[in-house]
Amino acid sequence: MRRHRRTRGWAWVAPALLVLGVFVYLPLLQNLQYSVMKWDIYAGGSSFVGMANYEKLAGDPVFWRALLNNSAYAGVSLVCQVFGALLLAALVEGLRSERWRRALRAIYFVPSAISLTVAGLLFYFIYEPELGILNAALRGVGLDSLTQAWLGQEGTAIWAVIAMSQWQGFGYSTLLFAIAIQRIPQDLYDAASLDGVGPVRRFLQVTVPLTREMTGLMIIVTLSGAFQVFNEVMVMTSGGPNNSSQVLVSWLYRMGFGRNDFGYAAAIATVIFVLTLGVALLQLAITRKRRVEW
């Protein structure tokens, strides 16, 4: 009877396992296979090259620049979209007026409702050196010396892209943190107030610990997202000028679809997978250990 039940159980999950195997794990394995091959998409042939693509990757300065750009993206996103968003959510949820709370949540969320492609184009025109409103605003307040081609200079291009991305993403994080804060029992805040605890300590000792799971989740999502960023870079700079704003996925795309080097592109994809998997496993381990129950 027990055996029959187990068999039936496997039968129920088999379709899902098959779909997962075909559409998730098989491509992963195939990617690993491609990363040790040289593949000519035109002639259709491929040959085994061992670790050559990974050796090439180690000596490729643009790959390292891309990795650095992704790391910068991750760092800024952690500050803005996790810690900044948590702080903002606490401030919004701390307002007495429900009307203001609702209005602010909606205002902060609006940029997230805009597609990344549209936001990228919008910011391209904001950053445009001659016609853009950013330089016009700087000129308007007498800061002419700061005006520049934000997306056209190697020193500013990636930071301009990151800034747009924060604008686009922080509202969504704020909304999620707001929901997490709403789940904290009001009694805890009332008790802290009765004990004479000020707003800063209430935030640090009530809000922060009790939103730890959401914070952990947001860290995973933000860091993983930071190593998979693509759309905004392609729309705003295509990785230029002089590859200064390349990120791992845009470089992968360039190698595959620009240079027909799909084996090398697969090696970059493997690095991205290892990085994001590592981040996810680490964060899951940390948050599981420090879960707070109430």
Add this chain to the structure above:
Amino acid sequence: MKNVRLKVCAVTAAALVSLTACGGGAEIEAADLTAAPEYDGTLSILTKFGGEPLSPYFEDLTAEYTSLHPDVDFEIIQETDQSIKDKTKTLVASSALPDIYFSWTGDYADKFIEGGLATDLSAVLAPDSEWGSTFGAASLDAFAKDGKYYAVPLYNNGKFMGYNKALFDKAGVAVPATFEELIAACPKLEAQGVEPLAFGNKDGWPGLHVLQQLFAYNVPQDVLEKDFVPATASWDHPGYTTSLEEFQTLVQDCTATGSDSNGVLYSTAQQAQSAGQAAMYFQEILEFDSVVTDSSKITAEDFGIFALPAPEGAEGDPAALEGSPEGMMVNARSPRQALAVDFLKFVTSKANAETLAEAPFSQPSTIVGAVSESTASPAVVEGVGKLNEASYLLGWLDAVTVPDVADAWLAGGEALVSGSETPEEVLSSVRAASDSAE
């Protein structure tokens, strides 16, 4: 229980293996292109005519062809100049290349030919054939390899400096005869409150086009052809350094955006000339009728063209021009090759070639006699005439060489514009890319 697990694993593994085995295309026998086609089935086409005003061209022609042959349907994929490369590679990688597809000349076309994806059209398209003799011979030769003809050239293209005659007159500037005269004219134009040369290099290739024309002037043709192939390349001719320095001078002395030009779209530059705010804009023949429109401030009478002038004493060929035809290939693995050829004959008939040359399409057809005063604007006619007079045509830098080297030039061109690298540093990167691509 162990048995059940094993069975599940075995079934899953078998399913995965069978799915991975579903790849690759069947070999198609070479078709007899001279035989009458079977007017039946669906022809797929990948064009570079996405967006207005070009997209109706193939839509209209396919509808007309279907009205002539009701059993023939079409699937049209229309891409733009910017997106066609990626789309094509995706289709190639997924074994879904259409029956007829767009191609540039040079290394871009060679990839399809060497990969066995381009049908040898020599039997019907050779210059001495009935159909081939209707094309300009040079445009057919641009797609020839080892004496075989692989693509139907649809239109010619070349790069010229479009200028505003009224602004030149106002500044007392004549059409420059040398590169040095061009640079000297820029301050005079700027003094009139206009941008001497509109330049937007956000996508990188506008800079490459200027560089390639300067290479044609400063580097002998045989050296260029050797350098485009990694196996024989050295990229050490002094004309390259001279060209890179001249390019930097042009950007710094003649554009208003200077080192910020990497942040400007090429279409913004095009609009600057169209709006009468810029005296010059380096453009393709295909763009002439987009700059001068009913709503533009520059009039057809005020719009003139000249080849980017050659530097004095340059070692290359001052009569060479940058340009090449663009055309359509027939998929060698298509089961409908004869039908594809028949449709392309229909597309390149004199009447349809004239339609292509006329507004709103304004593409200088490769069919002899299709571009004339009665079908095309005076600037387009003049541009095609200059291309025909050129000592030789040098293809686009990002298409004539392998992608690794083209990419190095793309990044190098941007670095020269922003001033982050010297000409020697750029050349060093190009040499490294060429060596590794060998």
